[in-house]
Amino acid sequence: MVFFLLVVFGFLSFTSSQISHQYHFINIRKNWTEAQRFCREKYIDLATVNNADEMNSLFGAISDVSYDVYIGLYRSEVFRWHWTLPDSYNVELFQNWKEKQPDQDNNHGCAVMDNNGKWFSDSCDLQKPFVCFNATSNTKYILIEVTKTWREAQEYCQTFYTDLVNIRDSSENQNVKKIAKNDVWIGLFKDPWSWSDQSNSSFRFWSNIRRDQNCVSVMVNQTGKWNDVKCNATQPFICHSDLKSQSTTKSATPGPSTTTQHTPAQNTTEGENTSSHPTQILTTGPEQDNLILVRENLTWTEAVSYCRKHHVDLVSIHSEVLQNRAARRASQASTSHVWLGLRYTCTFNFWFWIKNRETGCYQNWASGHGPSGYEECGLSGAMESTGGHRWVGRPESERLNFICHTCADCQLCTDTF
Numbered sequence: 001m002v003f004f005l006l007v008v009f010g011f012l013s014f015t016s017s018q019i020s021h022q023y024h025f026i027n028i029r030k031n032w033t034e035a036q037r038f039c040r041e042k043y044i045d046l047a048t049v050n051n052a053d054e055m056n057s058l059f060g061a062i063s064d065v066s067y068d069v070y071i072g073l074y075r076s077e078v079f080r081w082h083w084t085l086p087d088s089y090n091v092e093l094f095q096n097w098k099e100k101q102p103d104q105d106n107n108h109g110c111a112v113m114d115n116n117g118k119w120f121s122d123s124c125d126l127q128k129p130f131v132c133f134n135a136t137s138n139t140k141y142i143l144i145e146v147t148k149t150w151r152e153a154q155e156y157c158q159t160f161y162t163d164l165v166n167i168r169d170s171s172e173n174q175n176v177k178k179i180a181k182n183d184v185w186i187g188l189f190k191d192p193w194s195w196s197d198q199s200n201s202s203f204r205f206w207s208n209i210r211r212d213q214n215c216v217s218v219m220v221n222q223t224g225k226w227n228d229v230k231c232n233a234t235q236p237f238i239c240h241s242d243l244k245s246q247s248t249t250k251s252a253t254p255g256p257s258t259t260t261q262h263t264p265a266q267n268t269t270e271g272e273n274t275s276s277h278p279t280q281i282l283t284t285g286p287e288q289d290n291l292i293l294v295r296e297n298l299t300w301t302e303a304v305s306y307c308r309k310h311h312v313d314l315v316s317i318h319s320e321v322l323q324n325r326a327a328r329r330a331s332q333a334s335t336s337h338v339w340l341g342l343r344y345t346c347t348f349n350f351w352f353w354i355k356n357r358e359t360g361c362y363q364n365w366a367s368g369h370g371p372s373g374y375e376e377c378g379l380s381g382a383m384e385s386t387g388g389h390r391w392v393g394r395p396e397s398e399r400l401n402f403i404c405h406t407c408a409d410c411q412l413c414t415d416t417f
């Protein structure tokens with residue numbers, strides 16, 4: 001525990017970066033792929049962690065201490081190089097490899113700087129001296145002549161300084177070279193781990209890597225450190241939503257302020273065994289509103305089938321209140337528009353909501369779209385994910401995210417639920 005705190009405080013004093021994710025602990029047991037699907041439907045994705053600050057916030061969201069809990073990290077096919085300080089350093093910007101380096105055959109590689117300032121990859125388990133980095137000091141680089149494996153070296157630097165040295169450009173590389181007389185570890189490593197949301201965070205918080213398991217759990221009994229586990233294990237998990245888009249959309253729709261909610265899981269999610277596992281979603285997100293953004297790219301027809309199978313139907317919007325709620329969901333979409341349950345019939349030349357086959361009493365068409373706009377066969381209705389969230393006609397074969405209704409008997413024109 002003491003070590004954990006040291007690491008966290010070390011980072012806190014260095015990074016002023018905002019926590020960009022809001023974490024939601026889902027106390028339902030699912031395997032990793034089911035957990036991913038759940039998070040993509042209800043939030044944005046399984047949790048990504050960018051730094052120690054966020055790890056602290058994630059660990060704080062776990063309310064039940066008896067389980068190991070999935071996050072969004074998984075083993076992919078591709079090994080990538082990362083700097084250890086994810087916020088400030090980018091592998092694309094500067095590299096100083098020796099000829100024929102990095103060695104493509106050595107997958108579990110860590111980077112060494114030689115006495116010419118050139119880099120090569122070597123087995124992370126070898127013991128070498130290393131250079132730490134103190135972010136708050138003028139003399140930023142500290143040579144540690146005791147030899148350690150790469151991971152031990154990183155732990156040492158995180159405990160007593162900021163981290164292993166990270167390098168942004170050739171002048172920083174020169175400065176590190178000057179103090180490192182021999183081969184030294186630097187904070188560059190290669191691994192096969194990817195995040196479910198495809199972000200490239202290099203933050204790692206390993207306790208153990210067994211190297212034959214493909215998914216990752218936070219070990220609640222090991223102060224939140226990570227283990228790799230089998231992806232078919234069913235355990236609770238952590239989703240994240242995007243703090244930025246939530247706070248901007250929240251202010252646009254004043255309502256009861258929500259801080260921490262204990263929301264019973266809806267039984268619209270199939271297959272829960274509620275008697276053996278209390279199903280509870282601990283969330284600090286927006287209130288439940290009977291709408292679900294599905295962040296999958298489907299054609300309009302596929303989206304209708306999906307909503308009808310898993311929920312009730314593609315959303316119909318019959319009031320400004322509903323428009324605002326749908327707009328808030330749409331702003332978390334990965335596509336520029338999201339499908340609505342709105343269809344154009346070119347036989348009869350009008351737009352209608354598929355839910356009741358009526359033309360709406362509320363409208364929010366973009367100019368040039370809708371009843372008085374340009375029309376052709378095969379159009380369906382979509383909402384802009386940003387801006388005025390206006391409605392437009394789009395070819396039904398386009399692949400977009402979409403919003404489902406979860407209530408079967410939503411009121412229509414008088415809708416204020």
Ligand SMILES: *[C@@H]1O[C@H](CO)[C@@H](O)[C@H](O)[C@H]1NC(C)=O
Binds near residue numbers: 135136137138160161
């Ligand atoms: C890092 O640098 C700051 C500023 O010079 C200094 O106060 C601090 O003691 C240094 N940290 C270590 C562990 O040397």
Ligand SMILES: *[C@@H]1O[C@H](CO)[C@@H](O)[C@H](O)[C@H]1NC(C)=O
Binds near residue numbers: 086090092199200201
């Ligand atoms: C991910 O990598 C891209 C380019 O390699 C970079 O522009 C971006 O800032 C990185 N994102 C994060 C979260 O590190």
Ligand SMILES: *[C@@H]1O[C@H](CO)[C@@H](O)[C@H](O)[C@H]1NC(C)=O
Binds near residue numbers: 221222
């Ligand atoms: C933590 O829990 C795991 C099982 O979930 C167990 O294998 C491990 O021994 C525990 N570790 C400690 C330090 O209690």
Ligand SMILES: *[C@@H]1O[C@H](CO)[C@@H](O)[C@H](O)[C@H]1NC(C)=O
Binds near residue numbers: 032033034231232
């Ligand atoms: C998770 O469960 C689903 C349905 O039970 C199954 O299709 C999927 O293969 C499982 N995934 C893993 C990684 O075991």
Ligand SMILES: *[C@@H]1O[C@H](CO)[C@@H](O)[C@H](O)[C@H]1NC(C)=O
Binds near residue numbers: 230
């Ligand atoms: C997961 O798969 C392994 C074989 O790959 C099997 O031995 C194990 O029983 C499975 N666990 C669960 C919880 O399904």
Ligand SMILES: *[C@@H]1O[C@H](CO)[C@@H](O)[C@H](O)[C@H]1NC(C)=O
Binds near residue numbers: 267268
């Ligand atoms: C949810 O489950 C409860 C208890 O099993 C049941 O009474 C209720 O009707 C269910 N609700 C829906 C919408 O299925």
Ligand SMILES: *[C@@H]1O[C@H](CO)[C@@H](O)[C@H](O)[C@H]1NC(C)=O
Binds near residue numbers: 273274275276
């Ligand atoms: C739920 O799990 C308990 C204990 O494992 C079992 O006895 C019960 O039959 C299960 N219920 C359902 C609906 O699967």
Ligand SMILES: *[C@@H]1O[C@H](CO)[C@@H](O)[C@H](O)[C@H]1NC(C)=O
Binds near residue numbers: 295296297334
């Ligand atoms: C959906 O499409 C968007 C935009 O083309 C893309 O950024 C996103 O990754 C896609 N999502 C999936 C799950 O394929």
